[in-house]
Amino acid sequence: MVAAFKALVQSNSPVNPDESEEEEAQLSVVSAQIEDANTQQEVNEYMRFESECETEFDGRIKRHSCTIHRLQTAVRAFEKDEKLKSIINWARIIVRTFRMSHVATGELLKATGLTLIADVSTRWNSTLLSLRRLDEVREPVKEIMARHLKIPGLTPGEWLIIKFIIRLLEKCNTVTDKLSADKEATIHPVHFYMNGLVRHLE
Structure with missing residues (x-):
């Protein structure tokens, strides 16, 4: 019975390990493309919602949209910048391919x-969290990728851009946390934090 079970497992296992890794990489690429489409849809839906609200109020009542939602929409739009999108997407592919490999994940955990951390579109600042962790364990990741994964890594210049993106998004994360308090009023420091964010981005 054990022999039969082993035969069944072997018959359903990939013949070539390289093919399995290539399939995982392809799945990661498709996943990144879906994430990109979801980001665009999220931004479009928010802008449509804002437009509908403006039409509904029609100037009769002074309305303030949610600052944090606007900020996060701006962050999502920032991630769509043509100069940065390809690097962010490739970082996502690396993370997802890495996480799909038990061997690579196990070695990283041991080291x-x-x-x-996977980038999840429904979680605020998840791109920052994902990139920050990737940068934190950059050297072990590069070594493990060279041994086990069949996809190219980031170039030294792209790693520098990742650091630049992290630096930009860190302030957005701080402002989001400060304005997300649920036990105190947060409308009064909005201008203070927004002005600080503008200075940071400049």
Whole structure:
């Protein structure tokens, strides 16, 4: 019975390990493309909602949209910038391909005690969290990728851009946290934080 089970497992296992890794990489690419489409849809839906609200109020009542939602929409739009999108998407592919490999994830966990964080479109600042962790364990990731994964890594210049993106998004994360308090009023410091954010981006 054990022999029959082993035969069944072997018959359903990939013949070539390289093919399995290539399939995982392809799945990661498709996943990144879907994420990109979801980001665009999210931005479009928010802008449509804002437009509908403006039409509904029609100037009769002074309305303030949610600052955090506007900020997060701006962050999502920032991620669509043509100069940055390809690098962010490739970082996502690396993270997802890495996470799909039990061997790679196990080695990273053994070496650093950490795992890579997936970017989830429904979680605020998730791109920052994902990129920050990737940068934190950059050297072990590069070594493990060279041994186990069949996809190219980021170039030194792209790693520098990742650091630049992290630096930009860190302030957005801080402002989001400050304005997300649920036990105190947060409308009064909005201008203070927004002005600070503008200065940071400049």
